[in-house]
Each structure stands twice: as structure tokens, then as C-alpha cells.
Amino acid sequence: MSAHRIDAKVVMLGKESVGKTSLVERFVHHRFLVGPYQNTIGAAFVARQVQVGDSMVTLGIWDTAGSERYEAMSRIYYRGAKAAVVCFDLTDSSSFQRVKFWVKELQNCEEHCKIYLCGTKNDLVEADRNVRQVDYHDVQDFADEIKAQLFETSSKTGFNVDKLFQKMAEDFLNTDFQVIPGEKGVDLGQKKNTYFYSCCSH
Numbered sequence: 001m002s003a004h005r006i007d008a009k010v011v012m013l014g015k016e017s018v019g020k021t022s023l024v025e026r027f028v029h030h031r032f033l034v035g036p037y038q039n040t041i042g043a044a045f046v047a048r049q050v051q052v053g054d055s056m057v058t059l060g061i062w063d064t065a066g067s068e069r070y071e072a073m074s075r076i077y078y079r080g081a082k083a084a085v086v087c088f089d090l091t092d093s094s095s096f097q098r099v100k101f102w103v104k105e106l107q108n109c110e111e112h113c114k115i116y117l118c119g120t121k122n123d124l125v126e127a128d129r130n131v132r133q134v135d136y137h138d139v140q141d142f143a144d145e146i147k148a149q150l151f152e153t154s155s156k157t158g159f160n161v162d163k164l165f166q167k168m169a170e171d172f173l174n175t176d177f178q179v180i181p182g183e184k185g186v187d188l189g190q191k192k193n194t195y196f197y198s199c200c201s202h
């Protein structure tokens, strides 16, 4: 098996059921899984290459469990992450409060990690504006304050999902957030054991 070079470690964070796994499924497998919701246990790992101009960036994505029961474990997965997608459900205001918790964690513990705020389930608010519980402008103000980028996505329709990860890959290549002295990418050919630490109920 040939070795895959992981250029950028990405971590998905956010309250349970906001749609982290669905976002990753849409981006990596181009599908939206229907059926009963199953919460993630521990974390799951997937990788996908993204083309940026003539270059390929491999995003190695850790999808963490949103349940507060697994909070300590989720901390393990954001260590060394170059980017974090901090998700909230546009139809659940409490999920945005949880975003603030994760942002504080990242600011305190992973200062080199670039933050992307992601409002999920955009299809639901498109279908009925009354179900929106998180105001776009409030989140944009918060994003400006913490120097994060904001995306509203739908894993059901695919809206903005590729755009989010594409922007992340472009930022990774085009800005200095990849330059951390002495750091190297992870070679999965040599680190297969990583898979033993990842488990997921999906």
C-alpha cells in the first residue's frame, strides 16, 4: 500500500447532532445518509484530497463526538490541528452557545489552528425561515471578532460544503498557517495504528 501524505489535520467540533458527520459524509462520499440518527462515539478519521491550482492538499479530517460525555476525548483530536470546523445547527440556539466553548478551548490550547464557523442544516431554514434560531449577523460579528470565516451549509443539498473545505485547502496553501517550525505532516503509511484509535457508530 502506498503511503498517503496528510498535509493538514482538520478537526470537526460542535454540539451533538449539529451535523458534523453528515458534513464529512457529504464532502468525502458525496452523499447524505437518511435513517435514524446515530451519535458518534470517540471519533472517526477520513481523508480527502483537494486540488488547489496545480497542487493537491490532503485534508485528514477527525470527526469528533459532540456529546459532552466525550468532551475530554475530543480534546485529544484537536491537538495539532491546522483547521477546526466548529459547527452549530442554525435551528438550535443552544448549539451556538457550545461554539463559544470550543472557540475558547482552541484559542487557549491551539493558537495556530484556523477556525471555520459552520452553520449547518441551511436547507431547513431555506424551507421555513421561522425555524432559524441563530441570526446570521450575530454570528458574522462573532466570526469577525475571533478572525474566523463563516459558512452556512446543508449536507442534505450539498450547499456550500465543498466551498468550505476548498477554502480551507486554499488557505492552507496560500497563507502561513501551515508554517509551524519543526512540524511535519503525518504519513499514514507509517501510522496505521491511528485507525485503532478511531471508532464511530455510523
Ligand SMILES: Nc1nc2c(ncn2[C@@H]2O[C@H](COP(=O)(O)OP(=O)(O)OP(=O)(O)O)[C@@H](O)[C@H]2O)c(=O)[nH]1
Pocket: 014, 015, 016, 017, 018, 019, 020, 021, 022, 023, 033, 034, 036, 037, 038, 039, 040, 041, 064, 065, 066, 067, 120, 121, 122, 123, 124, 153, 154, 155, 156, 157
Ligand atoms: N435537514 C438536514 N438534516 C441534517 C443535516 N445535517 C445533519 N442532519 C441531520 O441531523 C442529525 C445529526 O446529524 P449527524 O451528522 O449525525 O450529527 P453529529 O454532529 O455528527 O452528531 P454527534 O455524532 O452526536 O456529534 C441526523 O439526523 C442528520 O440526518 C442537514 O444539512 N440538513
